[in-house]
Structures are given as C-alpha cells and as structure tokens.
Amino acid sequence: MSGEIRALCFLLKDIRVKSSKIFGMDADMLRVRLQHLPIAALRYYDVTGSTNQDALEWIEDGADEYSLVVADSQTAGRGRMGRRWETRPAAALAFSLILKPREEEKPYLSLFSPLCAVAVAQVLINVYRLKGVQVKWPNDVLIQRRKVCGILVESAWEGDSLLGIAAGVGINVLPEALPPDEQLLFPATCVATQLGKSVDRFDLLAAVLSEMMAWRPHLATGQLIQAWDRLLAFKGEAVRLEHQEHVVSGKLLGVVQDGSLCIQTETEGIQTFYFGDVHLRPEPFCD
Numbered sequence: 001m002s003g004e005i006r007a008l009c010f011l012l013k014d015i016r017v018k019s020s021k022i023f024g025m026d027a028d029m030l031r032v033r034l035q036h037l038p039i040a041a042l043r044y045y046d047v048t049g050s051t052n053q054d055a056l057e058w059i060e061d062g063a064d065e066y067s068l069v070v071a072d073s074q075t076a077g078r079g080r081m082g083r084r085w086e087t088r089p090a091a092a093l094a095f096s097l098i099l100k101p102r103e104e105e106k107p108y109l110s111l112f113s114p115l116c117a118v119a120v121a122q123v124l125i126n127v128y129r130l131k132g133v134q135v136k137w138p139n140d141v142l143i144q145r146r147k148v149c150g151i152l153v154e155s156a157w158e159g160d161s162l163l164g165i166a167a168g169v170g171i172n173v174l175p176e177a178l179p180p181d182e183q184l185l186f187p188a189t190c191v192a193t194q195l196g197k198s199v200d201r202f203d204l205l206a207a208v209l210s211e212m213m214a215w216r217p218h219l220a221t222g223q224l225i226q227a228w229d230r231l232l233a234f235k236g237e238a239v240r241l242e243h244q245e246h247v248v249s250g251k252l253l254g255v256v257q258d259g260s261l262c263i264q265t266e267t268e269g270i271q272t273f274y275f276g277d278v279h280l281r282p283e284p285f286c287d
C-alpha cells in the first residue's frame with residue numbers, strides 16, 4: 001500500500017473521539033500529525049478511565065496491530081504494582097499502543113516495557129537534547145534523577161493464547177502534570193521544566209511512537225539490553241532494593257542479558273533480580 005493510500009485509510013478509519021479538541025487542537029490534527037507512522041486506527045478521549053484498559057478491551061474486540069489510544073486525562077490511570085497514575089488535563093501524555101507480538105517475539109514479552117523506556121529516553125536525549133536522562137530499572141525514565149515517565153505494559157489473553165499487548169506510556173509534560181509532593185513515591189519532574197520551554201505534545205508523541213517502532217526489531221538482538229544498560233540510573237552506586245518482604249542493599253552493577261538487575265551485596269555476593277515486585281532506590285534516598 002502506498003504511503004498516500006495508507007495515510008488516507010488512516011484518516012478515514014473511524015475513530016472514537018469523545019471530543020473534537022485535543023490539547024487545544026482538533027483531534028483530526030492529531031491524526032494528521034501521526035500520518036507518517038503506520039498507526040492502524042486511533043481512539044482519542046478527552047477523558048477516559050485508563051488508556052491501557054481501553055486498549056485491552058479493544059484488543060479483545062479485534063484491534064489491529066499499532067492501534068493507538070490517546071487521552072488528555074485519565075480518571076483511573078494505572079501504574080505498576082497496582083498503583084494509580086495521575087493524568088491531569090492538558091498537562092501530560094497518556095497513551096497505549098497495541099502490539100501483536102509475533103511468535104519469535106513471545107519469549108521476550110517482558111522486554112517490551114524496557115523497550116518503551118529506552119525509546120522515551122532516546123527521544124529526550126536525541127530530539128530534545130536533554131541531559132541526565134536515565135532509566136531507573138526496570139522502566140521509569142528519569143531526568144536529573146527525577147521521574148518524568150512511567151510505563152505499564154499489560155496483555156490480553158484468550159486462554160493460553162496471547163491476543164495482544166497494550167504498551168502504556170505516561171509522560172509528565174508540563175508542571176501541572178505532577179501530583180502533589182506528598183503523593184510522590186519518588187521525586188518527579190516534567191519535560192517542559194527540564195527543557196526550560198513548552199513542548200508540543202503531538203511532536204513528543206509522534207517521536208516516541210516512531211522510536212518504539214524502531215526499537216522493536218532489536219527486542220531479541222541484545223542491542224536493546226545494551227542500550228538499557230547504558231541508560232541505567234544509579235550504576236555503581238549504593239542502592240536499596242525491596243523485594244517482597246526482603247531488603248537488599250548493595251552496589252548496582254547493571255542489567256544482564258535476560259533483563260535481570262545485578263547487585264553486588266556485601267554478604268551474599270552478586271544477586272540478580274528479575275522483574276516483579278521490586279522497589280529500587282538510591283541509598284541514602286534523598287530528594
């Protein structure tokens with residue numbers, strides 16, 4: 001299909017838009033701004049519960065690969081480990097990209113969330129020229145040691161069969177996106193503050209989607225793990241890791257081939273931790 005025809009299909013494909021305005025612009029404009037990308041279909045909401053929930057339901061209804069849900073605000077945004085994720089109007093990016101992992105990608109499903117983190121980090125570094133961009137294992141993006149982006153990848157199954165995944169990304173764009181200090185589990189920041197000027201959220205969204213798609217062929221090549229390790233926050237520093245009821249302290253060494261985090265402990269030697277219920281903090285944790 002030629003790029004022109006694909007763009008036309010994209011513009012014509014229906015699209016569930018609960019309001020025609022987004023970020024002060026027409027939602028059609030969002031479609032136009034994403035037309036250089038192979039987005040299959042778009043659902044835009046001024047307000048929704050959770051774009052991940054919308055995406056999972058859409059997968060069950062037969063969404064195509066690279067269908068996209070974008071919301072200006074979420075009332076029940078989901079974070080990792082059952083936490084909430086605030087998305088206030090006109091201040092943040094909240095979207096979920098639907099992926100249909102191919103057979104050869106299925107052993108690497110857990111790497112889709114670091115893939116999103118690496119993509120966001122690379123955009124902040126290469127497009128926005130920001131300094132101090134890192135990834136706090138497993139997949140929080142930090143600028144100057146403050147969290148700017150959270151990622152939650154969820155999957156939809158029919159029995160044992162994977163229907164698709166919702167790669168959910170939330171980026172603090174303006175200062176209004178930040179929850180009050182007392183609600184923060186980790187210091188936070190936003191792109192505009194770090195950049196010292198306002199940011200066009202459509203540009204940011206398009207750049208991140210494009211980078212996510214570009215990293216996908218590297219899911220299983222080792223290049224993704226290398227990029228993730230290069231971007232890793234607190235490397236060589238003393239960290240404290242809470243894992244279920246255990247607390248492990250040691251020096252953070254890096255990410256290894258299967259995505260585990262290695263910590264050099266004083267008493268137990270090198271320990272590795274896989275994804276899961278893990279809280280990682282620099283030690284001493286200071287704001």
Ligand code: BTN
Nearest residue numbers: 050052078079080150151168170
């Ligand atoms: C975290 O850091 O705990 C992960 C936050 C993930 C938030 C995004 S916003 C878009 C998508 N929809 C959701 O409900 N959650 C993710």
